[in-house]
Amino acid sequence: MTTTPVLDLLARVLHDAAGLLVELQASRPKPEDLARLLGTSHLTATRLLRNAELFDADQLAAMRTARLSLDTIFTIGKYWRKLSNSQADREGLFADVIARAGADSLNELEEHLKEVVGALNRQCADKPRSDWARFSRTVDCDGKGYLNIKAPAEALARMNSLIDDEAKAMFHQGHACSIAEAKATIITRRVITYGEREASQSEGEGVNGEDNPLGFKYRPFVVICHPWLLEKRDGKYLTTDGTVVDLRGYADRMLEPFGWVTVPYRNFAGGVEFSEPIEVRRFADDAQRLVLTAAYPTCAHPDCRIAARYCQIHHIQAFAAGGPTEIPNMVPLCMRHNKENDDDPTKPCNGRIEKDPVTSRIGRRRWPDEPLRFTKAPPTRYGAFEQSRAFFDRVDEYSGVASPNSPPTIATVE
Numbered sequence: 001m002t003t004t005p006v007l008d009l010l011a012r013v014l015h016d017a018a019g020l021l022v023e024l025q026a027s028r029p030k031p032e033d034l035a036r037l038l039g040t041s042h043l044t045a046t047r048l049l050r051n052a053e054l055f056d057a058d059q060l061a062a063m064r065t066a067r068l069s070l071d072t073i074f075t076i077g078k079y080w081r082k083l084s085n086s087q088a089d090r091e092g093l094f095a096d097v098i099a100r101a102g103a104d105s106l107n108e109l110e111e112h113l114k115e116v117v118g119a120l121n122r123q124c125a126d127k128p129r130s131d132w133a134r135f136s137r138t139v140d141c142d143g144k145g146y147l148n149i150k151a152p153a154e155a156l157a158r159m160n161s162l163i164d165d166e167a168k169a170m171f172h173q174g175h176a177c178s179i180a181e182a183k184a185t186i187i188t189r190r191v192i193t194y195g196e197r198e199a200s201q202s203e204g205e206g207v208n209g210e211d212n213p214l215g216f217k218y219r220p221f222v223v224i225c226h227p228w229l230l231e232k233r234d235g236k237y238l239t240t241d242g243t244v245v246d247l248r249g250y251a252d253r254m255l256e257p258f259g260w261v262t263v264p265y266r267n268f269a270g271g272v273e274f275s276e277p278i279e280v281r282r283f284a285d286d287a288q289r290l291v292l293t294a295a296y297p298t299c300a301h302p303d304c305r306i307a308a309r310y311c312q313i314h315h316i317q318a319f320a321a322g323g324p325t326e327i328p329n330m331v332p333l334c335m336r337h338n339k340e341n342d343d344d345p346t347k348p349c350n351g352r353i354e355k356d357p358v359t360s361r362i363g364r365r366r367w368p369d370e371p372l373r374f375t376k377a378p379p380t381r382y383g384a385f386e387q388s389r390a391f392f393d394r395v396d397e398y399s400g401v402a403s404p405n406s407p408p409t410i411a412t413v414e
């Protein structure tokens with residue numbers, strides 16, 4: 001290929017990466033200073049410093065003579081760190097790697113290292129090291145932490161296959177942005193739900209004998225104040241396990257599937273009192289989803305043909321506006337149409353899904369003064385709603401009921 005002055009310069013610098021590491025080994029700058037100097041991320045700076053520490057002076061000199069690039073050194077470093085067999089001939093292996101690095105492509109070198117280091121590590125695998133799970137103590141800027149697990153590969157593969165279908169369904173139904181996100185949600189939810197059930201059983205508590213799987217002590221509970229009472233607050237709350245979270249994230253996480261709220265109010269004397277706990281359920285459960293999917297086979301938007309099983313369950317009267325999570329107030333709506341639906345009828349913008357107060361048919365009203373438009377998607381005719389409507393109309397017809405809106409009369413046989 002033809003080179004240009006800048007390419008030439010870059011190639012020369014990149015192939016003296018070991019020289020850079022020698023200097024870093026001697027000067028030991030702080031990662032943040034190095035990142036600022038090179039205009040790179042903190043991660044890149046840290047990688048440079050880690051590799052400068054990993055190799056000794058002789059190894060760096062050999063890599064410098066072989067004119068290895070930074071990526072090649074990083075790749076060698078990655079496997080060098082993984083090599084856990086203390087009996088391995090490290091010097092011989094290093095010489096072999098340097099020789100190969102000159103001749104092989106980087107991909108070939110990586111495959112070779114993976115194979116060789118894997119084989120060497122398996123030789124000492126008769127003494128398996130213990131499993132572990134580590135929870136990160138620091139929290140990312142988005143309020144999330146990490147869980148890292150070492151466990152037998154078969155157990156992890158089994159775990160992955162057990163949640164795979166569920167994760168894909170969750171992703172296709174729009175409840176997660178990726179399958180990886182869905183898996184994280186499923187694993188977290190499983191562990192927490194299981195733990196809470198165990199705890200509730202040992203507590204042996206229930207509220208009014210209701211069949212709630214969570215013991216009262218372990219149920220999420222939030223206090224919601226009216227906005228005008230929240231002056232000078234930053235919206236952050238402290239949970240009973242010592243984590244500071246923002247109210248919205250807390251409510252979203254904790255109110256699913258069981259949650260309790262209380263509303264503070266001023267009594268006549270001016271003191272603050274709390275309402276009795278109000279149970280809140282925000283998401284449709286599987287049984288409700290099943291009924292709704294059977295009743296309305298596609299997204300309720302008249303111009304959409306997305307099958308209900310890939311849809312979200314939409315509250316016709318918004319949950320935030322007090323709409324209950326009950327079948328008469330819910331309908332399948334695809335992710336896009338759920339997002340653009342005007343939840344607040346006083347601010348018309350994109351149109352709104354509504355239920356006809358007489359026939360109970362669910363349609364969409366583009367503007368407040370326009371009539372409802374109903375889906376004409378072919379599967380709708382076979383859906384439970386239209387089938388039931390047709391059935392009741394026929395019953396009304398046979399029993400001589402004039403209007404489908406008056407209650408059907410039951411014929412008695414003498």
Ligand SMILES: [Zn+2]
Binds near residue numbers: 299301333334335
């Ligand atoms: Zn749709």
